[in-house]
Amino acid sequence: MLNKSYKNSASLALLPAHGVPPSCANPAIKIADLTVAFGGVPVLHGVDLIVGKGEAVGVVGESGCGKSVTWRAVLDLLPRSAEVSGEAWLGDFDLVGARSSVLDRVRGGRIAMIFQDPAGALNPVHRIGAQIAEALRLHRGLTGPAARAETRRLLDQVGIADAASRVNAYPHELSGGQNQRVMIAIALAGRPELLVADEPTTALDATVQAQILLLLKKIQQDTGMALVMISHDLAAVAAICDRVCVMYAGRIVEAGSTHTLLTAPEHPYTRDLIGAIPPSCGPRIRLTAIAGAPPQRHLPPGCAYSPRCRDAVAACAVARPQARQVSAGHSVHCLKAAAER
Amino acid sequence: MTLLRLESVSRRFPVGSSILGSRKYLAAVDGVSLNVEAGQTTGIVGESGCGKSTTGRIALGLDSPDSGRVLFQGSLLPRIGSKEWRSQRRQMQLVFQDTLGALDRRMTVDALIAEPLEIHAVGDAASRRQRVWELLQAVGLGDDQHMLYPHQLSGGQRQRVVLARALAPKPSLLVCDEPVSALDVSVQAQIINLLVDLQRELGLGILFISHDLRIVRHVSDRIVVMYLGRVVEQGRADVIIDHPAHPYTQALVSAMPRLPGGFDQYVPLSGEPPSATDRPSGCPFNSRCPVAQDICRQSLPELLPLDSKREVACHRVRDR
Numbered sequence: 001m002l003n004k005s006y007k008n009s010a011s012l013a014l015l016p017a018h019g020v021p022p023s024c025a026n027p028a029i030k031i032a033d034l035t036v037a038f039g040g041v042p043v044l045h046g047v048d049l050i051v052g053k054g055e056a057v058g059v060v061g062e063s064g065c066g067k068s069v070t071w072r073a074v075l076d077l078l079p080r081s082a083e084v085s086g087e088a089w090l091g092d093f094d095l096v097g098a099r100s101s102v103l104d105r106v107r108g109g110r111i112a113m114i115f116q117d118p119a120g121a122l123n124p125v126h127r128i129g130a131q132i133a134e135a136l137r138l139h140r141g142l143t144g145p146a147a148r149a150e151t152r153r154l155l156d157q158v159g160i161a162d163a164a165s166r167v168n169a170y171p172h173e174l175s176g177g178q179n180q181r182v183m184i185a186i187a188l189a190g191r192p193e194l195l196v197a198d199e200p201t202t203a204l205d206a207t208v209q210a211q212i213l214l215l216l217k218k219i220q221q222d223t224g225m226a227l228v229m230i231s232h233d234l235a236a237v238a239a240i241c242d243r244v245c246v247m248y249a250g251r252i253v254e255a256g257s258t259h260t261l262l263t264a265p266e267h268p269y270t271r272d273l274i275g276a277i278p279p280s281c282g283p284r285i286r287l288t289a290i291a292g293a294p295p296q297r298h299l300p301p302g303c304a305y306s307p308r309c310r311d312a313v314a315a316c317a318v319a320r321p322q323a324r325q326v327s328a329g330h331s332v333h334c335l336k337a338a339a340e341r
Numbered sequence: 342m343t344l345l346r347l348e349s350v351s352r353r354f355p356v357g358s359s360i361l362g363s364r365k366y367l368a369a370v371d372g373v374s375l376n377v378e379a380g381q382t383t384g385i386v387g388e389s390g391c392g393k394s395t396t397g398r399i400a401l402g403l404d405s406p407d408s409g410r411v412l413f414q415g416s417l418l419p420r421i422g423s424k425e426w427r428s429q430r431r432q433m434q435l436v437f438q439d440t441l442g443a444l445d446r447r448m449t450v451d452a453l454i455a456e457p458l459e460i461h462a463v464g465d466a467a468s469r470r471q472r473v474w475e476l477l478q479a480v481g482l483g484d485d486q487h488m489l490y491p492h493q494l495s496g497g498q499r500q501r502v503v504l505a506r507a508l509a510p511k512p513s514l515l516v517c518d519e520p521v522s523a524l525d526v527s528v529q530a531q532i533i534n535l536l537v538d539l540q541r542e543l544g545l546g547i548l549f550i551s552h553d554l555r556i557v558r559h560v561s562d563r564i565v566v567m568y569l570g571r572v573v574e575q576g577r578a579d580v581i582i583d584h585p586a587h588p589y590t591q592a593l594v595s596a597m598p599r600l601p602g603g604f605d606q607y608v609p610l611s612g613e614p615p616s617a618t619d620r621p622s623g624c625p626f627n628s629r630c631p632v633a634q635d636i637c638r639q640s641l642p643e644l645l646p647l648d649s650k651r652e653v654a655c656h657r658v659r660d661r
């Protein structure tokens with residue numbers, strides 16, 4: 001594959017101000033116009049997203065909106081059938097189309113990813129200590145006593161009590177929450193600049209979900225690592241992220257600071273996602289039930305949300321809404337949000 | 342009117358093999374009492390393995406308790422498998438979490454919804470067809486979906502089929518076991534709204550089981566909080582959530598991500614629920630409880646009224 005690092009970063013100055021934090025001179029990653037298609041059917045239609053160094057960014061949206069595909073494309077974790085184009089700059093490297101030798105160093109090193117099902121991601125026949133040590137050898141060249149000491153430190157950092165004896169446990173001897181902690185330890189082994197957590201707590205119990213989310217937040221703050229947290233649950237994302245991107249049908253439709261998105265959401269989809277979550281206090285109001293489902297293979301003309309949008313007007317089915325800057329760091333793709341001002 | 346009543350129901354399961362010495366048991370459900378009023382919802386909340394599903398199965402007569410009794414409309418549940426039990430079963434239906442494969446994949450939506458009517462021999466063929474059509478409408482499945490197979494439906498649509506099948510024999514009680522846990526929040530909202538509407542229309546009593554306190558709060562009139570097979574707190578939903586008294590309920594409430602607010606009220610709770618096989622002696626929560634004292638390791642706290650609105654099982658609930 002061609003190494004595309006000849007592309008110069010000047011083109012990034014032309015990026016639409018979208019999914020961009022207010023001040024982000026020094027991003028952890030810059031994704032520009034990322035598209036993905038499977039067998040000629042596009043599922044990602046040009047995603048622009050910048051994650052600042054040390055920033056926690058949430059990505060929300062219903063199943064099938066392209067949250068996972070975005071990050072799997074960046075890390076080249078999609079099957080060969082996927083056609084990927086666009087850019088994903090990690091410093092001076094464009095990861096899209098980069099040589100696999102480059103990607104091997106990046107994956108698990110500068111960027112790490114954890115998933116919903118930790119038991120499935122861990123190797124069932126190896127002790128967890130050995131699996132962490134292997135990641136340390138691979139990404140940092142640590143072996144012997146140094147690797148053993150670092151393994152124990154990582155287990156401590158992710159809150160596994162009694163690390164000295166736990167290193168000898170097999171994944172099946174641990175609970176789902178503990179396995180997820182082990183996955184986080186493996187992810188941290190390469191001292192990543194960016195950790196992408198894809199629905200990391202969906203399969204966990206309530207008190208354990210809170211523990212894991214707050215652990216991720218603490219590690220992000222303590223180490224200065226950037227965190228991308230993917231979830232269909234806006235409340236879980238908002239609880240630990242500085243900024244939130246809302247995805248719909250393969251695009252980011254609204255992005256802004258968590259506070260802005262929760263208090264002054266502009267996109268009807270963001271408002272509907274908020275309304276769908278049962279409130280945790282106050283009167284029990286009727287939930288917003290978004291009719292239907294996200295488009296499957298083919299997008300409707302105009303705004304992709306128009307068939308489900310309660311605010312849709314005739315024009316919505318004609319032209320695709322362009323990004324509009326509502327305020328610094330807050331952007332939205334909606335014709336009406338744009339027309340109202 | 343009390344539709345369903347569980348009185349000190351217990352159920353234990355053998356664990357391991359009995360070859361060496363005496364058989365060990367785990368107490369899946371231990372002395373649970375609760376009520377479901379007609380037209381109202383009682384929610385059961387707690388983390389996995391705390392005995393919610395076992396309680397639900399006992400409530401439906403799908404499993405029998407080792408001790409305690411289950412009363413439906415004031416009379417004891419008939420023996421499992423008896424003729425009376427089968428006719429009673431029409432009155433009480435289970436809505437389970439649909440993971441693909443639970444619905445017969447060779448049957449169309451129509452046939453799946455007609456099946457319980459045929460099993461219970463409801464009406465003649467023509468009236469059954471009419472009833473299937475009504476049920477499709479009631480759960481919001483359109484004309485273009487009734488001939489589809491389960492794998493052609495979305496998760497939300499399959500959950501609607503599960504609901505339609507449960508409603509087919511016109512039950513007065515639904516036991517909903519994690520009915521929306523596998524769904525996206527947006528689809529959860531569709532199904533929850535549907536359930537709330539159907540309850541109002543049909544006057545259903547509902548026993549609603551979930552590990553998600555936000556959803557349980559939203560649908561329930563009364564809430565039962567379980568931990569390792571025991572009820573630790575129960576009472577009026579708003580009181581339990583707004584002023585939880587048991588340390589475990591407090592932890593559960595604080596672990597709900599608030600919108601807005603996030604985890605701003607989070608009370609750190611160490612560890613994870615132990616397995617039911619190694620329940621600590623004394624209070625089952627003592628290994629994780631931030632305020633446990635010696636007495637908590639020695640004796641099991643009883644579920645006692647704290648005020649007129651709820652009952653709590655905690656030695657220290659009055660000192661704090």
Ligand SMILES: Nc1ncnc2c1ncn2[C@@H]1O[C@H](COP(=O)(O)OP(=O)(O)O)[C@@H](O)[C@H]1O
Pocket residue numbers: 038043061062063064065066067068069070079296
């Ligand atoms: N390997 C694949 N082959 C074909 N289509 C895929 C593949 N992976 C994902 N898709 C499709 O891409 C879209 C986005 O999927 P995904 O990113 O997984 O959504 P989510 O937002 O739930 O993470 C979906 O329509 C999905 O069906």
Ligand SMILES: Nc1ncnc2c1ncn2[C@@H]1O[C@H](COP(=O)(O)OP(=O)(O)O)[C@@H](O)[C@H]1O
Pocket residue numbers: 354355367368369387388389390391392393394395396616617618
């Ligand atoms: N048929 C069974 N045989 C043995 N153990 C069981 C059986 N059913 C449930 N259990 C055990 O009983 C406890 C409670 O299970 P369950 O009622 O399914 O909990 P929940 O629904 O709250 O997750 C668990 O420890 C579980 O492993």
Ligand code: SF4
Pocket residue numbers: 267268269303304305306307309310311312313316321333334335336337
């Ligand atoms: S552009 Fe129109 S259809 Fe799309 S979200 Fe805005 S109002 Fe709704």
Ligand code: SF4
Pocket residue numbers: 587588589624625626627628630631632633634637642654655656657658
């Ligand atoms: S009885 Fe003791 S251990 Fe149990 S909840 Fe109360 S204070 Fe905690």
Ligand SMILES: [Mg+2]
Pocket residue numbers: 067068069198
């Ligand atoms: Mg995904």
Ligand SMILES: [Mg+2]
Pocket residue numbers: 393394395
């Ligand atoms: Mg269960």
